[in-house]
Amino acid sequence: MRALTILLFCCFSIFGFSQNNQVFEDANALYNDGKYAEAIDKYETILDSNEHSAELYFNLANANYKLNNIAPTIYYYEKALLLNPEDKEIQNNLSFAQNMTIDAIEKMPDVGFSKIINNAVKTFSTDTWAKIAVGGVLLFVIIFLTYHFSYTSSKKRLAFIVSVVSLIVAFVAVAMAFQKASLDKKNNPAIVFVQESRVKTDPNPASEEVFRLHEGTKVQVIETFEGWQKIKLPDNSMGWIASEDIKLLKFF
Structure with a gap:
């Protein structure tokens, strides 16, 4: 059956x-x-x-x-x-x-150490970083066994160095995988779908207006509350927008 x-x-x-x-x-x-x-x-x-x-x-x-x-x-x-x-x-x-959109929003660039780390993290996907970590661990095991069964000091020295390096690569890759997963989880983009939307200071239609957005503008949703979405723009401006005014991208 x-x-x-x-x-x-x-x-x-x-x-x-x-x-x-x-x-x-x-x-x-x-x-x-x-x-x-x-x-x-x-x-x-x-x-x-x-x-x-x-x-x-x-x-x-x-x-x-x-x-x-x-x-x-x-x-x-x-x-x-x-x-x-x-x-x-x-x-x-x-x-x-x-180029069809009205809103011209300048992106705030990453600076210093955080820029270097984020660029490195975004080099690969979470799965790829995880595979690199697994590969590093496997290489460590193989090289460590080689070190254990080697009889000459030169081979032992080389095997020890390579095994330590592979273990460091594995730990770094694990850290990168977790960081990439965290960035992906926080990444919740949406597109404004109304001709003009009034963004408020609080999730309340009576609250103060902070700015307006127009159709086609991409925003990041960082919080949801009773028919409202807290959004962040590339220039780090934030506010609350009515849920029906935007459409989330990551849902299929």
Whole structure:
């Protein structure tokens, strides 16, 4: 019975994948014919089936760009970039789309030791740092055994040095992995989806307005409270914005 259930699930999955492929091709054809709104509707039906890909988000962003839909354009380029962060075409198109926004916010640069550490941490993903740590430990074990069974002092000296270095690399990689995981956890970006949003000092519509943001601006969400989100901008400005005014990027 369980095998039959799995077989049926696989059949429906294959059917759904094939159907979405056809919808994707139809949407591309509409896009090429200049029917951008209709193409968007088609692409969104694929999203509704819970299928996500960098290519799908990229095409959705392109179609919205043609219609001058600022917030959706940037939102979908950012989603595509999350799934394929090394893609130069996505990066370039996102840069062009960001020129459509009104808010010009200068990023506060990292300085000193923290800049060096953050740059080093961001070199690899958390998984890659973890693999480096495991590799360092394995190398330490192998070299330590070599040290133990070596009979000449020169080989013992070399094995000892290499084993210590590999152990240090493993400890550093573990620290980097935890730091990268911490940075990723804190990274909670969102895009402003309304034409203009009033950012408040407190999560209360009657509180004082600190500044205004416009559609397409990217913010970092750092806290949530009863329909409000506390946000931080690249220039370190902070305030509370209504939850319905922004759309989080990391949820698929």
